[in-house]
Amino acid sequence: MTNQPLLDRQSIVVLALLAAVAILVPALNILAAPGSVLHVSDHLVPLFGKYICFALLALSVDLIWGFCGILSLGHGAFFALGGYAMGMYLMRQIGPRGVYSDPVLPDFMVFLNWKELPWFWHGFDWLPLAALMVLLVPGALAFIFGWFAFRSRVTGVYLSIITQAMTFALMLAFFRNDMGFGGNNGLTDFKDILGFPLQAASTRIGLFVLSVAALAGGYLLCRWVVSSKFGKVLVAVRDAESRTRFLGYRVEHYKLAVFTLSAMLAGVAGALYVPQVGIINPSEFAPANSIEVVIWVAVGGRGTLAGAILGALVVNAGKTWFTGVLPEFWLFALGGLFVFVTLLMPRGILGAAKDIWERSGRRLRPARVPEATAQAAE
Amino acid sequence: MTSLRSILQAFVLLIGMASAAMAGPYEDALPKFAADSYADTEAAVSGVAGSGHPLALNVVEALRDGRLLVAAGRVYLRDVSGRLIDAATGGAVEPAAGLKPVRVNNRVRRAIEAALGGMTLLSPDAGARLEAARAVFRSRDAAALPVLEKAIAQESAVAVRDALEGARAAILLSRPDASSSERLAAIETLHIRGDQDALALLTTLPPGAPSDIAEAASKAADGIRTRLALWNAVQNVWYGLSLGSVLLLAAIGLAITFGTMGVINMAHGEMVMIGAYTTFLVQELIRTHAPGLFGASLFIALPLAFLVAGAIGILIERTVIRFLYGRPLETLLATWGLSLILQQGVRTIFGPTNREVGTPGWMSGALDVAGLSLTYNRITIVVFAFLVFSALLGVLRYTSLGLYVRAVTQNRRMAGSMGIRTSRIDALAFGLGSGVAGIAGVALSQIDNVSPNLGQGYIIDSFMVVVFGGVGNLWGTLVGAMTLGIANKLLEPYAGAVLGKILLLVAIILFIQRRPRGLFALKGRAVEA
Numbered sequence: 001m002t003n004q005p006l007l008d009r010q011s012i013v014v015l016a017l018l019a020a021v022a023i024l025v026p027a028l029n030i031l032a033a034p035g036s037v038l039h040v041s042d043h044l045v046p047l048f049g050k051y052i053c054f055a056l057l058a059l060s061v062d063l064i065w066g067f068c069g070i071l072s073l074g075h076g077a078f079f080a081l082g083g084y085a086m087g088m089y090l091m092r093q094i095g096p097r098g099v100y101s102d103p104v105l106p107d108f109m110v111f112l113n114w115k116e117l118p119w120f121w122h123g124f125d126w127l128p129l130a131a132l133m134v135l136l137v138p139g140a141l142a143f144i145f146g147w148f149a150f151r152s153r154v155t156g157v158y159l160s161i162i163t164q165a166m167t168f169a170l171m172l173a174f175f176r177n178d179m180g181f182g183g184n185n186g187l188t189d190f191k192d193i194l195g196f197p198l199q200a201a202s203t204r205i206g207l208f209v210l211s212v213a214a215l216a217g218g219y220l221l222c223r224w225v226v227s228s229k230f231g232k233v234l235v236a237v238r239d240a241e242s243r244t245r246f247l248g249y250r251v252e253h254y255k256l257a258v259f260t261l262s263a264m265l266a267g268v269a270g271a272l273y274v275p276q277v278g279i280i281n282p283s284e285f286a287p288a289n290s291i292e293v294v295i296w297v298a299v300g301g302r303g304t305l306a307g308a309i310l311g312a313l314v315v316n317a318g319k320t321w322f323t324g325v326l327p328e329f330w331l332f333a334l335g336g337l338f339v340f341v342t343l344l345m346p347r348g349i350l351g352a353a354k355d356i357w358e359r360s361g362r363r364l365r366p367a368r369v370p371e372a373t374a375q376a377a378e
Numbered sequence: 379m380t381s382l383r384s385i386l387q388a389f390v391l392l393i394g395m396a397s398a399a400m401a402g403p404y405e406d407a408l409p410k411f412a413a414d415s416y417a418d419t420e421a422a423v424s425g426v427a428g429s430g431h432p433l434a435l436n437v438v439e440a441l442r443d444g445r446l447l448v449a450a451g452r453v454y455l456r457d458v459s460g461r462l463i464d465a466a467t468g469g470a471v472e473p474a475a476g477l478k479p480v481r482v483n484n485r486v487r488r489a490i491e492a493a494l495g496g497m498t499l500l501s502p503d504a505g506a507r508l509e510a511a512r513a514v515f516r517s518r519d520a521a522a523l524p525v526l527e528k529a530i531a532q533e534s535a536v537a538v539r540d541a542l543e544g545a546r547a548a549i550l551l552s553r554p555d556a557s558s559s560e561r562l563a564a565i566e567t568l569h570i571r572g573d574q575d576a577l578a579l580l581t582t583l584p585p586g587a588p589s590d591i592a593e594a595a596s597k598a599a600d601g602i603r604t605r606l607a608l609w610n611a612v613q614n615v616w617y618g619l620s621l622g623s624v625l626l627l628a629a630i631g632l633a634i635t636f637g638t639m640g641v642i643n644m645a646h647g648e649m650v651m652i653g654a655y656t657t658f659l660v661q662e663l664i665r666t667h668a669p670g671l672f673g674a675s676l677f678i679a680l681p682l683a684f685l686v687a688g689a690i691g692i693l694i695e696r697t698v699i700r701f702l703y704g705r706p707l708e709t710l711l712a713t714w715g716l717s718l719i720l721q722q723g724v725r726t727i728f729g730p731t732n733r734e735v736g737t738p739g740w741m742s743g744a745l746d747v748a749g750l751s752l753t754y755n756r757i758t759i760v761v762f763a764f765l766v767f768s769a770l771l772g773v774l775r776y777t778s779l780g781l782y783v784r785a786v787t788q789n790r791r792m793a794g795s796m797g798i799r800t801s802r803i804d805a806l807a808f809g810l811g812s813g814v815a816g817i818a819g820v821a822l823s824q825i826d827n828v829s830p831n832l833g834q835g836y837i838i839d840s841f842m843v844v845v846f847g848g849v850g851n852l853w854g855t856l857v858g859a860m861t862l863g864i865a866n867k868l869l870e871p872y873a874g875a876v877l878g879k880i881l882l883l884v885a886i887i888l889f890i891q892r893r894p895r896g897l898f899a900l901k902g903r904a905v906e907a
Binding site for chain 1: 642698702708710712714715717718720721722723834842876877883887888891892894
């Protein structure tokens with residue numbers, strides 16, 4: 001099989017669209033007159049930024065689920081860990097402006113009557129270290145977890161369930177005040193980032209553009225991974241794990257590498273998410289959140305990368321709209337989406353669109369990639 | 379009627395007179411109340427209490443309630459109906475001038491409590507005697523000793539006698555002037571009693587106790603500590619068993635569906651919830667139409683919950699899961715979607731708040747066994763969980779449906795080749811698993827809040843049980859549920875509830891690494907599954 005080019009037509013379209021978004025949203029926010037149809041109001045910028053972060057999270061899930069068949073139902077944990085690392089930096093930036101005016105200790109520690117900073121909070125007032133932790137903490141957790149799980153060949157629903165257990169355990173842990181991460185309330189009341197006030201419109205635009213850039217970078221990285229030889233092996237693992245192993249590949253190494261990479265991407269998404277929504281608390285670890293991410297990927301089209309981005313944007317926009325207009329129907333819609341997509345649209349929006357495209361006869365393509373199935377072999 | 383009452387009054391008066399005629403400790407003690415000094419009042423209390431006079435109890439109670447009055451050196455008491463009575467004679471008198479209540483302070487109040495305890499020790503009511511014995515045990519008032527001896531001599535009820543002897547031992551132990559043998563006997567009595575109070579007594583020996591007594595006391599205290607720790611452990615194991623039963627109920631249906639189809643049914647928790655809501659509906663109907671049947675409401679709800687949840691389960695299997703065979707991950711997502719829909723459906727119909735499900739009379743209360751308090755609803759749930767388990771085991775072992783289900787679990791294609799209609803068995807097994815979840819809901823409605831979120835609270839725990847126990851074997855589910863339940867409760871005292879749970883989750887994650895197919899894995903030659 002020949003290697004695919006890094007940038008195929010689809011990737012160029014995705015990158016062009018992302019560039020357009022990165023230019024249009026700030027432009028329409030600043031240039032269009034308030035009240036005009038085209039104006040993007042100030043509260044919409046962080047909302048769109050939030051969607052972009054979710055898209056990056058969905059991308060990280062698609063990388064392992066779509067291309068390696070690892071269904072992680074605990075990716076919300078990596079997202080939240082990245083968020084907490086960023087939240088800790090933002091907490092330290094508050095400095096003496098907190099309610100208790102303590103120059104070093106965040107408010108919740110003063111409230112809990114702690115006398116000094118716990119060791120793991122040191123250095124988080126320095127952004128490069130915090131940024132490193134955004135990558136390292138989720139990456140290390142994924143590496144340890146994956147090393148155990150893949151080495152002992154935990155696969156399929158078993159793996160999905162223990163990832164749920166992982167995020168559930170982390171949620172319980174972060175709810176405890178003794179953990180030193182603000183317990184129930186999490187980290188909030190952030191003031192500024194690198195000296196730029198978070199409430200300012202310009203900072204928000206900056207964060208938005210940064211998020212889009214991160215998404216584009218993440219997309220390119222994933223494209224590079226899946227179009228390389230490494231990516232081919234991943235697909236082989238997805239479609240026939242034992243056969244790949246018998247061919248001499250160290251399946252667990254491939255899985256571990258891609259799982260760790262994916263966790264780091266999720267951590268970056270979380271780190272960009274926190275300054276835009278202004279809070280991170282343990283409910284981000286909720287098992288249900290992680291399951292929801294999977295449905296974004298499924299809606300957009302599993303194993304397509306672009307589909308993950310599309311799905312995250314569509315479902316979250318739908319969520320915002322539904323919870324505003326018909327709040328009690330959102331869960332019906334979301335639940336129905338799960339059932340509908342798995343039953344009738346297994347290849348998601350992109351897959352369905354491609355089918356229609358092909359059927360209309362304008363283009364004839366070679367046989368499509370076989371459907372990924374974890375078929376039980378008796 | 380009036381005449382009868384006056385005759386009675388006269389009679390009572392007569393008795394009072396008769397006893398008053400013989401001047402005794404009561405008559406000696408009484409005037410001290412009038413002295414208006416706390417020390418004298420205290421002396422008077424113990425004098426009156428020790429007199430055995432029929433009016434003694436009334437006098438002390440009156441003093442406690444501020445109804446004991448003095449005027450011109452004589453003592454009166456106002457009874458509850460407001461009449462004034464001469465404390466010396468018991469006869470009703472006209473209110474005299476200058477009546478003043480006898481004042482009390484904390485010291486006197488303590489003396490009053492101890493005296494009352496001593497006096498009710500001889501009450502004809504066994505419950506009152508027991509209560510009094512406990513009061514004396516706490517106060518350790520040496521003045522009660524003579525009454526205590528008398529009470530022990532004539533006590534017939536064993537429980538009261540034990541309490542009385544415990545009280546005597548408590549007094550003797552803390553009394554420096556008791557003989558050495560008496561105190562050793564007291565230590566032995568307290569050792570046998572062996573509860574937290576006895577331990578406190580033994581460890582706070584008054585200073586200056588002889589060394590042999592101190593040694594005996596510390597030895598007895600050690601013995602009690604060991605025993606208490608043991609009972610504590612037993613209690614924790616019981617809590618664990620009870621939690622394990624809840625987990626067993628929640629997970630056992632899941633084990634069947636997972637076992638046969640290899641599918642984790644994320645909507646399983648919602649089947650439990652539907653069972654609980656069925657119970658709620660049954661109780662509502664009974665309340666409005668046949669209140670007399672309330673005690674039987676759970677028995678009516680059981681088959682209904684099984685049918686309702688089972689029917690919904692079969693419906694789900696026929697309309698959704700059937701199309702997703704061979705794709706367990708997609709099934710997981712689809713059933714998660716169904717669980718969201720079911721939750722929101724129940725929330726729309728019944729509202730988001732908790733619904734009140736009553737507990738029948740026969741399930742309330744508690745059984746006290748040797749220092750353990752076992753509530754009846756917990757006992758019922760433990761027994762019920764084991765009944766459901768045995769029934770399912772029987773169904774799988776002895777019915778043809780069970781045979782087919784086992785065959786499909788072990789080797790689907792082979793079972794199909796032998797003429798078993800596997801898709802029909804899937805539907806039935808799914809219905810059976812869901813029905814059992816409904817039954818679990820009836821039981822859980824007794825110990826948990828019936829709300830649309832009921833099922834979500836159990837789903838991760840149920841997964842853990844099934845994954846830990848292994849698939850395709852109900853015994854694995856039983857062992858898994860009980861191990862997790864008991865481990866959870868044994869960890870709780872040391873690590874706290876939340877940390878204990880986290881530790882357990884981590885332990886399970888690590889355990890899966892060692893045995894990826896659970897404790898009781900089906901043995902086969904599958905390359906991968």
